[in-house]
Amino acid sequence: MTGALALATGSLTPASPVVAQVTAVEASLLAFVVLTALATALARDVLAAVIVFGAYSLGMAALYTFYRAPDVALTEAAISAGVTTVLLLLTLAKTTRIDHDSVFESVNLPAASAAGFLFAGLLLTMGDIPAIGSPDAPVWSNPDVTQWYLTETYAQTHVENTVMAVLAAFRGFDTFGEAIVVFAGGIAALIVLHREVFA
Template sequence: MTGIATYALSITTVEASLMVFVVVTAIVTALARDVLSSIIVFGAYSLGMAALYTFYRAPDVAMTEAAISAGVTTVLLLLTIAKTSRIEYDVSFESVDWSAAGAVSLLGAGLLTTMTDMPVVGSMESPVWANPEVTQHYIENTYAETGVENTVMAVLASYRGFDTFGEAVVVFGAGVAAMLVLHREVFT
């Protein structure tokens, strides 16, 4: 067996459940016409992604997703709604842009075809093991080269310092923009 059938056989029940949850919440977030409903479902989507990242053994990414996306972003969006006027929509599938939904479905189907190239979690064919010399170099020499004991923090702060600084600038800019929006009065 090759392709999607082989990958489907290697998926655990937990992994499949998380994937279905993430896809369903993403679709509901995109199709919801009520902004409050969309924000709440988006928060659930972010928590599902955090759980999926944890399952894939990336706890640092999972904590960031849970704290920033599910926590801070959801709170800022809810505060923004509280400070602005709310537009009521008639909730029905007649107002769905079916051409956009079809385009998203085609993109999703296209992405599913790429899953055949993904190695199973923990597999020796994983990209992490494609170049074990580099991985071993970071594990053995991180403290000597950077003075930082935690390898993950050394990579983020030293080896990828400019990238991490850029991400911090983006988060700061988003925070300033949110504060500007929240302090503005809305005239209704």
């Protein structure tokens, strides 16, 4: 029981290997995300892939929440549950359905092995990446960027949400560009579908 709890809460000694530092919540959520991602990629039926992709986004939102990134989790929740599934289904409604006997795609061995080699190569870099939540990680301990934002945001912008302050104030011009990109996406959809009006 205590062993399981230690695994669950990550309260083993700091020197324990990386695997032991992964808590039970992280491990189960990561397993869920990986399984749903694999099922989405391998599903034979497109509708099944769309449905499993919805489940994937559920796991991602919970994972973002666990890592205390509520803004990202909220975006994942709103976009994936509300928008992406609906738009994918609408697109799917314009296609014809082919009945399949098998649940999964047959795996193309050369492609799978290429992906496997890429995955192995990326795994080699894992040793140099700081542990999640480590106070020594450059992205956190950087006094000029992260710590500056965290300490100066309220004094300079008078809002409590640092993410929004970075988006709207410190990086406001970038956000303006992003908003214009969304706007241009709507126009591009009009052009691609040969329409002049949305409705």
